[in-house]
Amino acid sequence: MTKPILLTAGGTGGHLFPAQSLASELIRRGYDVELATDERADKYGSAFPARDVHIIASETLRGRSPVSIIKTGLSLLRGTLQARSVIRRLQPSVVVGFGGYPTFPPMFAARMTGTPSILHEANGVMGRANRMLAKGVTAIAISSPLKGLDPALARKCVETGNPVRDAVIDAARVPYPDQQADGLFRLLVFGGSQGAKFFSDALPPALKLLSEPQRARLHLVQQCRPEDLERVRAEYQALGIHAELNSFFTDMPSRIAASHLVICRSGASSVSELTAIGRPSILVPLPGALDQDQMVNARGLEAVGGAFVIPQGELSAERLAHEITCLMGTPETLRKAADVARSQGKADAVQRLADLVEQVASGAIILKGDGA
Ligand SMILES: CC(=O)N[C@H]1[C@@H](OP(=O)(O)OP(=O)(O)OC[C@H]2O[C@@H](n3ccc(=O)[nH]c3=O)[C@H](O)[C@@H]2O)O[C@H](CO)[C@@H](O)[C@@H]1O
Incomplete structure (x- = not known):
């Protein structure tokens, strides 16, 4: 035996x-x-x-x-x-x-x-x-x-x-979704396995600053900590944003694959999944970590052009709205970052x-x- x-x-x-x-x-x-x-x-x-x-x-x-x-x-x-x-x-x-x-x-x-x-x-x-x-x-x-x-x-x-989960390997077969300059824009926001309150506080005021036609293009999927779900849902409803919220998505790999842009923390698995599947991201490393592991993970992918890194302390609603607006308007920039991210994946x-x-x-x- x-x-x-x-x-x-x-x-x-x-x-x-x-x-x-x-x-x-x-x-x-x-x-x-x-x-x-x-x-x-x-x-x-x-x-x-x-x-x-x-x-x-x-x-x-x-x-x-x-x-x-x-x-x-x-x-x-x-x-x-x-x-x-x-x-x-x-x-x-x-x-x-x-x-x-x-x-x-x-x-x-x-x-x-x-x-x-x-x-x-x-x-x-x-x-x-x-x-x-x-x-x-x-x-x-x-x-x-x-x-x-x-x-x-x-x-x-x-x-x-x-190593990434089998479901990630399956999702990696899905090509980066085509995007028309004025068409549906799929944005995924998540904060690591336990969620991040920061994104529940930061996203609604940032999305409020987008123009109405841009908000109408958005199809948002966002993970929120359980205690923030109802508050954030009400904020998006008031803004007329199409949003799907959950405290944990068990089908995260296919959610990543379906996205034009991901905004998330930069824990090791999150970054490995983004590179395995090949999706562009704005990474906001968890601040205050003793070893700064998330900052190191994020900067590594940014250095080759596969992600955009913004430290949490620099991420005002205006800055976030500006970055999202720019990226929504330049599908070719996103596609290029998606390709670079994918080239870093270790299947x-x-x-x-x-x-x-x-x-x-x-x-x-x-x-x-x-x-x-
Ligand atoms: C606070 C803390 O200690 N964070 C550490 C922890 O992060 P954490 O446990 O958050 O780990 P990662 O960011 O590496 O991974 C999160 C995982 O959860 C999945 N997911 C997330 C949300 C969701 O709704 N559904 C879902 O399936 C993601 O797809 C990913 O697979 O371990 C990482 C790996 O050592 C470290 O880099 C992080 O610094």
């Missing part, structure tokens, strides 16, 4: 979706896959194709106060003990972690039990949780080259890309990551003696 493969990912979309993509590919290759995650996974994890799901205690470090550090530490310790008993029982051939504090206990338990492990870094910069874990893993799968990495860690890196990321998993599982890659 072959040993199972244990995947571990924190319960937000940005971490779970690449893990879900890998799980599907490993199952196609005949492996049994199990998932270790935190309790938030219920929201996004229902479609996760694992044989079994293990809920492990974890906590994200939210501040530097002694109370917060002790609380996080105790929770991670409890999680590590739980994960160690799961690993002892399952005897997985490899543990694959998708980053963030919730993957800390299973990855640490892998190290304690001498189980081979892989860390996947989806962002353009390595976050602090992953930097802590990276030393003890057998290999590091990266989405794109990382700057400023310690040479001992750089030696373990394999560039695989960031074979899941195959490459699954190949690496098989190599580590078979012992073809082993941890270097110095533990680095």
